[in-house]
Amino acid sequence: MNTIAASAVQSIDWLAIAPPTITAVLGLVVLVADLFLAERHKPLLGWVSVAGLAIAGLSLLPLRDGDRTTFCLVSDGNVCSYVADDFTIVIQLLVLGGALLTALLSVHAVAELKLPAGEYWFLLLSSAAGAALLPASRDLATLVIALEVASLPAFALVGLRRGDRLAAEAALKFFLSSVAATAVTLLGVSFVYATTGSMHVAEIADGLTHVDSRLETLAQAGVALTLIGFAFKTAAVPFHFWVPDTYVGAPLPVAAYLSVIGKAVGFTGLIVVTVRAFPSYADVWGPAMAALAALTMTVGNVAALRQRPDRAHSAVRLLAWSSVGQAGYLLVPIAAAGYADSTAEAEHAIGATVAYALMYAAVNLGAFAVVALVAQTTQTAQPVQSAQATHTTHTAQAAQTGQTAQPAHATETAEPAQRSNDGAGHRLTDHRALYATHPLAALSLGFFLLCLAGLPPGVIGLFAKVTVFSAVVDAGLGWLAVVMAVNVVIALYYYLQWTAALFRAPTAVPATVPTAASAAPSSAGEASAAGEPVPVSAAVPEAQVVSGTAPGPRVDVGTLASGTPGTAAHQAAHRGARTGESATDAVRPRVPAPLAATVALTAAIAVALSGAPQLVLRFASGTLF
Amino acid sequence: MSQNVMQLLLAAIVVLPLIGAVAALLPAPPGLRGRDPEQAVLRHGVTVTGLVLALAIALAAGFDHDSPESMQATTDIRWIPALDIRIHLGIDGISLPLLVMTALLTFLCALYSYFKMPAGPSPMAFVALLLVLEAGTLATFAVLDLILFFLAFEMVLIPMYFLIARWGGQEGPARAGDFARTAPATATAATNTPATEIDAASTAAQSVAHSDASAGDQSGSGRERAAWQFILYTLLGSVVMLLGLLLIGLKGGTFDMVALASDNGAGLSHTTQLIAVLAIGIGLAVKAPMWPLHSWLPDAHTAAPTVGSVLLAGVLLKMGTYGFVRIVLPIAPDGAHTFAPYLAAFAVVGIIYGSLACLALALPSSDQRAEVGPGATLAPTGRKADLKRLIAYSSVGHMGFVLLGISTLTPTGINGALFANIAHGLITGLLFFLVGALKERFGSTDLNYLAGGARASGAALYGRAPRLGGLVVFAAVASLGLPGLAGFWGEMLAMFGAYEPAAGLSRPAYLTFLALAGVGTLLTAAYMLVVVRRVCMGEPDAGGYGAARTAGAAVPVAVGAAAGATGATAAGDLAGTEQTSSADSRRSNGSAGSDSSDSTDGSDSGAGSGGGAGSDGAIADVRGYELAAWAPLVALTVIAGLWPAVLLGLTDPAVQHLLGGGS
Incomplete structure (x- = not known):
């Protein structure tokens, strides 16, 4: 009787499970509180969530020694379902810190996009709780549950923008493909269970060393299939196709969340499964991971390279594809672990992934924050324009982006301007000459991009890549190192191009503005030849402002354009952009404080890490498990 | 001088420009405001670079000239234990002259800019970039760790990019731009007015467009393209170089140049050395520049402002050759051989x-030369013999x-x-x-x-x-x-x-x-x-006799502009007799600016220099x-x-x- 009681009522190490628990409980509290809060107090929920995530992060402090376990088998105290070792703590820090930054990023977006506050914060916190639980899970059932707890709220988050066709489509796409991947993983798990008779990672690792030869194929299939669900979450090619549409359709903070926490979920799961559970099948998953890594970075980077800067949402699309490419780098050390000679070496390689992920989390969230900031300032500049300018904007936009559907009805009324403009601030061209309007944001984004590219002064990005390189070279995977080097070079190009655009001179060719009035064809050709396409919708209102204030080059862009829609409107707006750029200081909308705080925080982290890379790189040298 | 002082001197030489760069972006403290903020920040640049030069001279004076082969003023502290990267500084007889020369050239550039600031955006950024550039080059010559060398090597790229892209081109294009801004202002005013005015406006516009197309080669998009080409070339080279450095570091077991040099390639297999030398060599050769990899250089020089060109040629190119001597030869001698x-x-x-x-x-x-002949006035402007390009x-x-x-x-x-x-x-x-x-x-x-x-x-x-x-x-x-x-x-x-x-x-x-x-x-x-x-x-x-002597040659081609040009068409040409008089007269047309159709030809120099x-x-x-x-x-x-x-x-x-x- 006593033993039954002892086995039924375990003593739980509440401190060890505090980080995910606090997050989960807080999510429920927020959801309930939402029911009783008046509309005007709703913003409080966001701040409560931010504070709660900070507390959850602080609860990691007592766990620093990293040797706590709980939910262990009664029969064998060494086999536990929840382990708070160094690896767990680091990943939980990444997840909770990332969620905190996402929350900061969301505070403004929730109000701006009129998202249901209670639901949004509940979903975000639940997903973060799942993601925080995942690295600690040491049995396959908990692992899959954690994976689903992290994923299911994410589907809802993606589709939370009600009435938005793009969001609904993105959510459905994400949901269907994700569920399919999870199902495959479950199938793999069942195969593994069939061969080893255990769900616990430690016992599976042991059991797989002496599999009945008749079950050998089953075990191999199980190992391979189990990886798929996690590979899906990291957006590894060929499980990546959902990424661009989902990122574009989702609210920007959710896209940022998916790009960092979503990937963390994926690669942590992969690490736990491969290195902890299936070390004896390294010859199965090692080559598979290497192939995945090579494919993922190549496809991601090549696709990112092909993004047209003037396309709607091109900045988000570029970040989406670049995050696919980055996922490839994250997978490289896992592949290297598959070729390691000893467990210690494998864990050493895993450290490179962890170090890289920490760098990537801070920097990528920062990049998303600046993109949100730019979109924000472009949108607030919108109301300045008159209805006539709206007309110009949309005909011009139609001419430029080929998006005929939205502007067609937008020309009828000025009201839908807000909607169709949603994607406008998210274009790469909107970042042109950002330095002139928001020098600090431009410097931060430049720094983030250089970190992602791995170039000085983004020192931390460089060293994170160096650790990955050294892991793969140590493992003797020369070909993968070469593939990665080629990819780093490809990625350099688009990161640099974006960075260079930030610091473009705001006044490009002053001569072209006046020639517009006399409609000299030679200068029209020159205008399009002289520079990249300019953010038309952003520039037109500015041109209006200029022609209103500056007496000099009073070119009535609006009349000129509305008379001859299509290409003429495009050209006029194009020229108007040049007039406007000199006076961008005049239109300088305020930046919401939480957004600015996110940018500042991520920039501070990135700079601190660049100054003292050892802070994250030490994970690459020590053992994590 | 004691070792400690030397150590501090060298560290200060590397760090001071960086601090100065940050300080340049901050508002000047009271007492150092000067006439206006621009003057204050340019003076700040002169002060910092001068101080660095003084330190470098002190370092050279304290340098033990009896044993220039040994590393002196060394600092060696842990930076990233995980990768075994150390902050290792030191100088010997190879790096000391380069260090002093860099400090000198940067100081002279700062001094020159103090009086003659290149046309471009704010001098604050200019001075800050100049100082970052100095820090990068000085660090390249002072560091003794392969990864630090790479960092320093890369650090110069971004300042140089901006110096070329934002301050390049100088007066010529800038003045053409001024002209463009003023002339068509009348044109815009004339939108609804009689045809004559519109004609005048469009001619002005055309001439502007033309002057931009020719003189603008070095301005605006042209110089951004040159800067972009510069950074892309050198970056691609550097990435390859980084791979070579990593290979050496991983195979040799350390990134420390001194340790690797004293091994003299002993720890590296022949194949490793070959690959490493090839990779590092490509990166350094782009920077040096070696012949097939040089094509970024003429454009970058042509587009860069004067001080940018001076530093690019005087200092940046040396980083490549210094790398060969410091890294390739001693660390991988077999490969080098x-x-x-x-x-x-x-x-x-x-x-x-x-x-x-x-x-x-x-x-x-x-x-x-072929232009001499009737109708040659409208012949396309030939290839430009830019002196900067030549140098x-x-x-x-x-x-x-x-x-x-x-x-x-x-x-x-x-x-x-x-x-x-x-x-x-x-x-x-x-x-x-x-x-x-x-x-x-x-x-x-x-x-x-x-x-x-x-x-x-x-x-x-x-x-x-x-x-x-x-x-x-x-x-x-x-x-x-x-x-x-x-x-x-x-x-x-x-x-x-x-x-x-x-x-x-x-x-x-x-x-x-x-x-x-x-x-x-x-x-x-x-x-x-x-x-x-x-x-x-x-x-x-x-004027004088020269004009009379060559007038005969000039007449056939310069009919249209003869009146405006005679005074200026002094094609005396004692120096270059093969110089065509057609070119002369075209230019004089440009400066005279009497005939709008002709001025399009000469405007590349005429608009810029005539006035x-x-x-x-x-x-x-x-x-x-x-x-x-x-x-x-x-x-x-x-x-x-x-x-x-x-x-x-x-x-x-x-x-x-x-x-x-x-x-």
């Missing part, structure tokens, strides 16, 4: 190619000598290479300063324009600005390697080294290279003298601040030429030490 003949071959091709390109630019182009190509040639010296793998050759490095830094720095001064005075660096016959705007420096002319001649003959000046020793020693290359290298091949390099020196002398003749000689007096340089023939001679910026370079060129032992005494023991494997 295998690739040395190829390096030498490329170097020699670079010498010949650079000189031929210069010669082609220097000589009056043939298409221009950039001459850099390719000079760096070819440096690479040839390195590729001999002998102490003689490497000493020659290091000497040529310094000499090239001094002389080419001076040349770019001078070309900047010419551009400021004449509004163009087009050699065809500067030769300009004896028209008022033709340079004819001897007559109009004798001191400036004298300096141009001095720099030119120093560059062509006149014995007694700095340019001579380096190239002589490099060729001397090639006469007897290191054991195991094919002597006949090197003798061939030697002969070709000799031809290169002849070609260098040829184009430099042509440049001197075309820029400096000529008739300063615009500015003044056709009155009064050209400012060397100004005080210019003299201050140039005199040290002149003095050092003479000293290094007359007393080469100062430098060779420093480099030789260090080179012997490096080649001998640090034992």
Whole structure:
């Protein structure tokens, strides 16, 4: 009787499970509180969530020694379902810190996009709780549950923008493909269970060393299939196709969340499964991971390279594809672990992934924050324009982006301007000459991009890549190192191009503005030849402002354009952009404080890490498990 | 001086510019405000670079000249234990001269900019970038860790990119822009007015468009393209280099250059060395630049502002060759040995190619000669013989000598290479300063324009600005390697080294290279003298007998503009008789600006210079601040030429030490 009681009522190490628990409980509290809060107090929920995530992060402090376990088998105290070792703590820090930054990023977006506050914060916190639980899970059932707890709220988050066709489509796409991947993983798990008779990672690792030869194929299939669900979450090619549409359709903070926490979920799961559970099948998953890594970075980077800067949402699309490419780098050390000679070496390689992920989390969230900031300032500049300018904007936009559907009805009324403009601030061209309007944001984004590219002064990005390189070279995977080097070079190009655009001179060719009035064809050709396409919708209102204030080059862009829609409107707006750029200081909308705080925080982290890379790189040298 | 002081000095030299760069972005403290913020920040730049120069001189004074082969003023602290990367600084006889030269050139550039700020956005950013650039270059020469070397190597890219992209081009295009802004202002006002006004407006617009298309080559998108090309080229090279450095670090077990150099390649297999040398060599060769990888250089130089060009040629290129001496030779000697003949071959091709390109630019182009004849006025403007471009190509040639010296793998050759490095830094720095001064005075660096016959705007420096002319001649003959000046020793020693290359290298091949390099020196002398003749000689007096003598030649082609041009068409042309009078008259049309259709042709120089340089023939001679910026370079060129032992005494023991494997 006593033993039954002892086995039924375990003593739980509440401190060890505090980080995910606090997050989960807080999510429920927020959801309930939402029911009783008046509309005007709703913003409080966001701040409560931010504070709660900070507390959850602080609860990691007592766990620093990293040797706590709980939910262990009664029969064998060494086999536990929840382990708070160094690896767990680091990943939980990444997840909770990332969620905190996402929350900061969301505070403004929730109000701006009129998202249901209670639901949004509940979903975000639940997903973060799942993601925080995942690295600690040491049995396959908990692992899959954690994976689903992290994923299911994410589907809802993606589709939370009600009435938005793009969001609904993105959510459905994400949901269907994700569920399919999870199902495959479950199938793999069942195969593994069939061969080893255990769900616990430690016992599976042991059991797989002496599999009945008749079950050998089953075990191999199980190992391979189990990886798929996690590979899906990291957006590894060929499980990546959902990424661009989902990122574009989702609210920007959710896209940022998916790009960092979503990937963390994926690669942590992969690490736990491969290195902890299936070390004896390294010859199965090692080559598979290497192939995945090579494919993922190549496809991601090549696709990112092909993004047209003037396309709607091109900045988000570029970040989406670049995050696919980055996922490839994250997978490289896992592949290297598959070729390691000893467990210690494998864990050493895993450290490179962890170090890289920490760098990537801070920097990528920062990049998303600046993109949100730019979109924000472009949108607030919108109301300045008159209805006539709206007309110009949309005909011009139609001419430029080929998006005929939205502007067609937008020309009828000025009201839908807000909607169709949603994607406008998210274009790469909107970042042109950002330095002139928001020098600090431009410097931060430049720094983030250089970190992602791995170039000085983004020192931390460089060293994170160096650790990955050294892991793969140590493992003797020369070909993968070469593939990665080629990819780093490809990625350099688009990161640099974006960075260079930030610091473009705001006044490009002053001569072209006046020639517009006399409609000299030679200068029209020159205008399009002289520079990249300019953010038309952003520039037109500015041109209006200029022609209103500056007496000099009073070119009535609006009349000129509305008379001859299509290409003429495009050209006029194009020229108007040049007039406007000199006076961008005049239109300088305020930046919401939480957004600015996110940018500042991520920039501070990135700079601190660049100054003292050892802070994250030490994970690459020590053992994590 | 005690070790600690030296240590602090070196650390301060590297860190001070960085602190200065941050400080430049902050508002000036009370008491240091100066006349206005711009002046204050430019003065701040001069102060910081001056301080760094003083520290560098103190470091050189404290340097133990009895043992230049040993690393001195070393600092060695842990930075990233995970990757075994250490902050390891130190100098020896190889790096000390480069360090001092960098500090000197940057100081002179800051001084020059204080008086003559290049046109562009805020001087705050300019000074900050200049200081970051200085920090990067100084760090490159001071660090002794492969990864730190890479970091420092890369650190210069971003400031240089912005210097080219934002401050490049200078007055010519800027003035054309001004013109563009003012002229069409009337055009816009005239939108609803009678046809005549619109006509006038559109002609103005057309002329502007044209001037932008031609003169704008170096402005706006053109210089952004040059900057983009610069950063892309060097970055691609650097990534490859990083792979090589990592390979060495991972296989050799450490990133420490001193440790690796004293191993002298012992810990690295032959294959590793081959791959590493190839990878690192490509990265360094792009920077140096070696012949097939040089194509970014002329564009970057042409587009860069004066100080950018000076630093690019004087300092940045040296980082490449320094890397060869410091990293490739001692750390992977086997690999270096295998690739040395190829390096030498490329170097020699670079010498010949650079000189031929210069010669082609220097000589009056043939298409221009063909223009003489009816209707030639509307012939397309020929290829522009930009002086900056010419000096950039001459850099390719000079760096070819440096690479040839390195590729001999002998102490003689490497000493020659290091000497040529310094000499090239001094002389080419001076040349770019001078070309900047010419551009400021004449509004163009087009050699065809500067030769300009004896028209008022033709340079004819001897007559109009004798001191400036004298300096141009001095720099030119120093560059062509006149014995007694700095340019001579380096190239002589490099060729001397090639006469007897290191054991195991094919002597006949090197003798061939030697002969070709000799031809290169002849070609260098040829184009430099042509440049001197075309820029400096000529008739300063615009009117008088010269005009009468050549009027006959000018008439057939200059009918339309004869009235406006006679005064200026003084095609006396004592210097370059083959210079076409058609080109002269086109230019004079431009400056006269009487005929709008003609002015489109001449506008590339006309719009830029017509009003500015003044056709009155009064050209400012060397100004005080210019003299201050140039005199040290002149003095050092003479000293290094007359007393080469100062430098060779420093480099030789260090080179012997490096080649001998640090034992």
